[in-house]
Amino acid sequence: MNNKIRVRIAPSPTGFMHIGTARTALFNWMFAKQHNGAFLLRIEDTDKDRSKKEFEDDIIKNLAWLGLEHDEFYRQSEHIENHTVNLKKLLDSNKAFWCAHTIKELEIEAEQQRAAKEPPRHICEHRDIGRTDGIIRLRNDATDSIVINDMIRGDITYDPRLFGDISLAKNISEPLYNFVVTVDDFDAKISHVIRGEDHITNTPKQILIGRALGFSEPMWAHLPLLLAKDRTKLSKRNGGLSVGDCRESGYIREAIINFIALLGWHPKDEIGEVLDLETITKEFDITRAQRGGAIVDTEKLDWLNREHIKRLPPDEQIKIAEPFISADLKKQIESRVDKYISAVMPRITKLTEINAAIKSIIDIPEYNADLLLWKGKIDRIKAKEILESILSDITDIETADVSLASLIKKEGTGPVLWPLRVSLSGNAISPSPYELLYALGLDEARARVRIAISKLDA
């Protein structure tokens, strides 16, 4: 099968994986899934000085965590011989040549062109002198317009004369970016190149290089960039979020996937915006992607995180929350960890808030007896009477809600639940009395009610 869909992401391991990379990965992954194709991960590690194993590991780990598993993996550095072979091919066929101009000379030329408002390009007079030092360039004689047929943007036209002789490699074993990408993509039989808009200008050069090598041209799609608040390209410096940071600050994978999918693409109104990966993949259409850059604003991420947490089944909630609970706290609540998590989960935005939320239940503050009096509508005597009824009625946590229901029927909702809430939490603001009851357990709950009664006596 020659026409199998094959896509890739090609991050360089020079920093922690940021959400822009994740978004490109997601769109590629979905495109592959939709067409029963393959999704490749290529680590662009040719820059030895800046590439680090740590970052490569981070990319692999977070891609997996997000659920965007790749079908094939390779490192660019492992393909160097292949780059050299192709470089030689070009040199031998006289399609490439050595340019021996010094960096200094090139800089001066660029400066002059700039001053004269000419396009910055180097048309080299070393083309046919047969030197074998300097850098390797492509002999660029193209005059016909190069048209990129972009799946998102339509036709983009370039005049190839504006590029001059494109640089390919520093030497026979040190190829440059555009050359490497072209060779690797062809080699991996990439059918569709889906990448960020920052690569649009590289595309015509890659097309030219591909043509010289006799390669078939892939389809192109250039995604809008993710922008920081100041509208510049999102990067580590201007507050760009890394996927690892998001995870550590308590965003769950479903929320992150949903959030980045909405940056540059939008589902039909009818199905809403809170969606899982499967649904997004089903609905996604690359040709309908947005063309303008998108500012990353985490307010919506917060909302999506809450929504997705709420949608998780209870046992799953416990599973994802547990790693966020500190060792000290775990020791303190031991066997009741699950119950505390369940009590607190529906009202938190990020998983990192869970420690504080649980602590606020455990550490009951000192409070004034008057707080027990619901909206001033019951007096101390009544409050005490109700709390004593609660104490005698609730003898089993499993049937607590039934006992409370009958008491509420007699006394009213507020008069019963308010003093109970305050007794159990010491606060006017807290999870519901029911949730507190289940979290604290019968013994602790009863102890707290007794304290409340004694306060009313005082």
Next chain:
RNA sequence: GGCCCCAUCGUCUAAUGGUUAGGACAGCGCUCUUUCAAGGCGUAAAUACGGGUUCGAUUCCCGUUGGGGCCA
């Protein structure tokens, strides 16, 4: 500096010649409720500007402005 891309509420976006310019988040208000949150209901908020084309432009064309990217 050259070339390329882009332009709808604060933000993410829908509407590919005919809509009271729609939705979501955030904001504000009301409401429900045992508190808070959530929920429900409501409200405010946008087609950058100027020319065309057309019976009719958010939509097509040109220009301006603005933003972004790549190159060196």
